[in-house]
Amino acid sequence: GNSVTQMEGPVTLSEEAFLTINCTYTATGYPSLFWYVQYPGEGLQLLLKATKADDKGSNKGFEATYRKETTSFHLEKGSVQVSDSAVYFCALSDYTGGFKTIFGAGTRLFVKA
Amino acid sequence: DADVTQTPRNRITKTGKRIMLECSQTKGHDRMYWYRQDPGLGLRLIYYSFDVKDINKGEISDGYSVSRQAQAKFSLSLESAIPNQTALYFCATSDNQQGPDEKLFFGSGTQLSVL
Numbered sequence: 001g002n003s004v005t006q007m008e009g010p011v012t013l014s015e016e017a018f019l020t021i022n023c024t025y026t027a028t029g030y031p032s033l034f035w036y037v038q039y040p041g042e043g044l045q046l047l048l049k050a051t052k053a054d055d056k057g058s059n060k061g062f063e064a065t066y067r068k069e070t071t072s073f074h075l076e077k078g079s080v081q082v083s084d085s086a087v088y089f090c091a092l093s094d095y096t097g098g099f100k101t102i103f104g105a106g107t108r109l110f111v112k113a
Numbered sequence: 114d115a116d117v118t119q120t121p122r123n124r125i126t127k128t129g130k131r132i133m134l135e136c137s138q139t140k141g142h143d144r145m146y147w148y149r150q151d152p153g154l155g156l157r158l159i160y161y162s163f164d165v166k167d168i169n170k171g172e173i174s175d176g177y178s179v180s181r182q183a184q185a186k187f188s189l190s191l192e193s194a195i196p197n198q199t200a201l202y203f204c205a206t207s208d209n210q211q212g213p214d215e216k217l218f219f220g221s222g223t224q225l226s227v228l
Contacts, residue, residue, distance in 0.1 A: 004155075036217075043117070043203055043219030044156075089155060093215055100171070101217055103148075105155040 002027045006090045006104035013080055014112050021075040021107045023064075023090035031094035033057075033066055033073040034101070038087040047075075047088070085111045116140045119204050119220035126194050127228050134189045134223050136204030144208070145187040146217070147171075147179060150201040159202075162187055194227045201225075 007022040025031065032051045036044040048057035053068035062077045073090060090104040117138045126132050136145065143164045148156040148171075158171030160179040168179060176198060180188045191198055202223045207215040 032215075034216075041221070043205075043221050044217070045219065046216050049216070100146075100158060100161060101215070102158075103156040105153055 002031065002092060002094065002102050004090050004092055004102055004104035006088075006107055008105070009087075009108040010110055011107060012110045012112065015082055016079045017111075019075070019077040019080045019084075019109070021088055021090075021109070023073045023075065023104060025071050025073065025090070025092050027071075027092055027094055029094040031092040033064070034091040034093070035062070035064055035073070035075050036089040036091060036103075038089065038106070040086070044089060080109070080111045082111045082113050085109055117204060117206055117218050117220040119202075119223050121223060122221065123224045123226075125226045125228065128195055130194050132191045132194055132225070134202055134204075134225070136187045136189070136220060138185050138204075138206045138218075140206055140208075140218060141184075142206040142208050142218070143184065144206060144215070145181065146205040146207075147177075147187070147189045148203045148205060149173070150203060150222070156203065159189065191225075191227075194225075196227045199225060199227045 003026045005024050034049045035047040037047045038044045048059040050057040050066035056065045064073050064075045087106045087108045089106045091101050093101045120135045146161040147159040150156050157173050162181045178190045204220040205217040
């Protein structure tokens, strides 16, 4: 079945540091890939997505590239801010899963001033 | 007003009690979902509904039931609550026109504690 594995947290960085959160997936079809973000006390919201191999999703300075050869979708940001402190979830959806979205375990990010 | 509204926001109940969590949406979406979030496990799908007459089990449906009262309303029930159902519960919706690109819209969650 489909699955998503992402790096365990928490990740603690200083402001303006470079961020990478690793995500790999297993899927029988050709999934769409997503990163969702959850700020404290809120529901998840879509951060970015990519729908086919080599696509790059980007939003708010975050980027992730769909790598089919390594089945990966790592999240990166060049310079994090305190306001980026949140939990980040990698996810996938494809037709073999009936278009249901499968989530990774989440990675908590703390950014210190 | 929020597009996806969950009630209550917090609930404490006792083992064996029946409890209902409610979700309503104003986005006009056909698809609705219930997930639970546990630390270290991410979000796991409990039930989902692709339209008013469609109900499907997710990966962890045991101990739960749902009702899709209308396009805009999707309720989750715990018939006899147990402590390991203590979790943060999320309702979500999506537009069935999006196919595999579907973006989920989440409510703010219901924190349920079963004592």
